[in-house]
Amino acid sequence: MKFYKKALLIAFLFVLVGCAKNNSTPQTQKVSDEGNVVVTNNSDNANDYKMILLDGKYPTSKTRGASLTLLTPVNIAEFEVGLTDLSKIQFPANQYYFLEGQYLPNQDIQKWLQVQNGENPDGLNKSNTPKAISTILEQDYMLLVDNGYELNGVSIGIALNPQVNDTLLSDNNLLELGKEAATKIVERIRTKEGMGNIPILIGLFKQSIDNGASRGSYLSYAVSKSGVSLSEWKPVNVEKRLFPLDNDKTDDVSVFSTFKKSVESFFPNLNGIVGEATFIDGTMSELNITVTTQFYGQSEMIALTQFLVEKANAYSASNLNVKIKVESVRGTEAVIHKKQGETVFHSVVLH
Template identity: 30%
Template sequence: MRKLSVLALSLVLILSACAPNFGKQNSTGQTEEKTKGQAIIPKYNISDNYYRTILPFQPGEARGLVVNNINTRYDLNEFEMGLMRIAQNSFDTDKYYFREGQEIKAKTVKLWLNRKYTDAQLTEKGLKAPDNIGLNPVDTGPAGEPSSPLYLAHLLEHDYLTKDDNGNVKLAGVTIGLALNSIYYYRVQQGEGFIEKEKKIDFAEMDREGKKIAEEVVKRVRGIKSLEEVPITIALFQQQSKTSVVPGNFFAYTTVDKGSSSLNGWEKLDEKYYLFPSTDAQEAHRDDVTAFLNFKQDVEEYFPNFNGVIGRAFYTGDQLQDLNITIPIQFYGKTEGVGFAQYVTGLVIEHFPKYLSVSVNVTSVDGPEALIVKKANETEPFVYIYQ
């Protein structure tokens, strides 16, 4: 039986794809470096996949808006973490430090997310001409039936800073994510109430409109004093439907040179999430689904109180990069949970290739029971048993 290794809290955060919390530094043994009283930079970086975060923490200007504008929690997580992943093409994790967006103010973000209004609509809404800066198209359709969808759902800014020889930090670049709707939801009145309707947006249309919006965003960003000169990375994200159990994905990004307002060529991103098992996954990646189904079958043979095994697979191109598996199950004692975790750990090694990162979350009605993680190119998984 393989040895169980209890993960430290910081490792749990890495493997669950959550943003690191540098506030609890005593609990993770981190030390701090103070920079001329302006900022605190943790010396310890938990992974090359993350940036060290400027402290004290400053919440993003658009904090809270993203929850209202993004369809699912899956989309929310991928929108934030995927944007950070794209930033690494321009801003190295060893040189740059992360800060939530501070330069594009919350009021500005709200106005940009609006539609453009006609003069009559401005009067009806009680708005003034300077506020008529929405990036979504004007609606000239009849009441309740929009003439065009809302393409832009949300705008997210991330700031990247550098430190000079004197320990002073300064803004050195920004990334901006544009979350675009693949399905537009709107409400129409029916009787005394309202019903929600939806309209699917073709990818080509979403791609075209998203790139037009990106060009306008860059022009406006250059009008913000603190962002006049810094290099910019801007990325397009396709969010999924409200009922999706897998997140959307970034599909293109571009860069803007320091001091310029012209976009460099768009880089295509071939990323996608699949639900295992599903028809889409079976058609696109039959061999990977077969390995998952064999794993699932062995899990079912072990434990009679089995409720299901679900996987979320992340691909770049045709290559499976990461597989996150959830196993909901009912235990009647802690020893059952330990034995099950040991058995599943062996199955992870047996069924999945060495190059693949795999994480397994075992849950029950009482909450999380075990976390099993095999990193890419490591043979011995880490296992955490929740107490």
């Protein structure tokens, strides 16, 4: 019940922005909408942002759908979640509230994603690499100031497509194009009302080009504290690895292989166990395992789930996020999971 009460912290806000003259340059921008602001509760994971719900609605992103090339669902998820993760460096999740991008209009972004020419001077793409900059994502980070939620940070994700006109661009090519676009974007954001002096974080995301399960990842990020200058670009050392890999003999792979063999030896009807690990600066931080099984019976599903919970303790390092999905032709049958900081696995059999 304590979650519930804490979460129903409702702040009634009045339109402050509307009172400002158009030609003035307010230093801050308040979330209002003449309605209620509600924030979600994140008690289940202290590492997650609380999210802002405006006027009885979840405020979807203004730039949603502004995409030149269709990202695969796993790319979309990684592009969004990766930007949120980078943002935690600059806008700590225990202080800031999350809001999907509300300030850059969709029609602006649509123009920015086109090729620059006489008709469209705002285009960020060049005629020889017309679709390299394929998506731009805005996320807003708010602080609770005087009972109002105030915009105090913006993160911009730039998704780069390494495959342009059937040629592959190198990471260096992509970084060069992305940094140039980032500089222009910061300049344009600074002219927007309420965004003249807030910190802006820019992340450069490299899409994965096959349409399979592999995900893209962020290559680099920089921050503009104020004005149009960007700080030094820092590399994002995030690596995704698929397990099992025969030619990989590291400890992580060996632990995974032991887990896989142990489960497979007791459950003859499994069709496969694969893992996707995320490494940050060389250290595994997340492991997502998918166990695919034929569906025979509910008792077997319960036994398999109990068994997976036991064996997952081999991965019980408390700094690791672990999700294990059991899949059959019916869809997801069971989930076993543990968040960073937890030592106990939770499990649920769905049907």
